[in-house]
Amino acid sequence: MPELPEVEIVCRNLNEILKPPFQIASWQFFRKDLRFKIPQKELLQLLNKDILAIQRRAKYILFETADAVIVSHLGMTGSWRVESKDWNKRKHDHVAFEFKTDLFLIYEDARRFGFIEFFKKSEVHQRFADLGPEPLAKETDFDQLTKNFKKLSSPIKIALMNQKFLVGVGNIYASEVLFRSGVSPLKKCSNVTAEQYKLIWKWTKKILESAIEKGGSTIENYRNSFGESGGYQASFFVYGRKGQLCIKCNTPVRSLVQGGRTTFWCKTCQK
Ligand SMILES: [Zn+2]
Known part of the structure; x- marks a missing residue:
């Protein structure tokens, strides 16, 4: 998708x-x-x-x-x-x-x-009245976003994908952002620390920008308007890597289903 x-x-x-x-x-x-x-x-x-x-x-x-x-x-x-x-x-x-x-x-x-x-x-x-702020827009207030997320009781992965809070982070990039930030996808938003939110927003921007630079990710059939596939899938740390060894700690990457979508994560690296 x-x-x-x-x-x-x-x-x-x-x-x-x-x-x-x-x-x-x-x-x-x-x-x-x-x-x-x-x-x-x-x-x-x-x-x-x-x-x-x-x-x-x-x-x-x-x-x-x-x-x-x-x-x-x-x-x-x-x-x-x-x-x-x-x-x-x-x-x-x-x-x-x-x-x-x-x-x-x-x-x-x-x-x-x-x-x-x-x-x-x-x-x-x-x-578009129900849509949250754009992660790559200069005017987005990430301190306010942290405050909003701190009030939520849902797991961070589910909230990150909710377009009402922040737009544009889907299943693939949510798994990648949380891995890079070292935050468990199961952690309740209210328990994620301010330091961890800083990392989450930093990695959200970095990963989205890097994916745009690499032409996006082609999982099934994505093609750009020139008919070319994307290259960012080669940069995935956890997405689609269930059972393969974590790039950071060498333990197997796990998967679980959250809100009907498969989350990929490392239990050792993500707390
Ligand atoms: Zn790991």
Whole structure:
């Protein structure tokens, strides 16, 4: 599943290739729904309008016109790729938009957990009202974040992945952050010390930035918009390494299920 680094990379790729502003010349829809119904009628209203910016918020990609925003979520297996005129439709291509520049942007998604939504610009903030701060944004107040987390009784791994408290840390990077910080994923948020929170925020930023630099992580099928896979999976310390020896202490890496997701950790290194 694409997490923050992978979505950030898709946004950067699209900006690099498409160089907003550009106009939408046509839409092609190959089915009515993804995870939700595709808002075809609203999207057709955007013909001949300029896309002014492509931005990321949490794990959403925002295509912005002067008064509307198309919100895209990649779900488990979604991707946007850019093609030129004589592109060949693949089995799981569901939506294509053509630009006045003769380029096409195609949404492909085998499992269809992704979705596309339409909002008026004045209403889009409501869509994101429940989201916490961005870990890589300069204005994020990590002292306040520590205070908020100290009030929680849930295990730190579960809270780290809760987008209401902090966006963009999914299952993979939560395991990696807690390992690097030396904090047990089972530790209650209220028992995590201020020193440990400092480490958690430091490693959250470092790991996400490093993953973006290395092109993201390709676990199943993630590809960027140039069709390239990521390289950060080679840097995992614990994720997907159950039974293999811990890089720091040589005891076997363990796994456990928390909130329906598999956590990888080292019982010796993480307290
Ligand atoms: Zn260890």
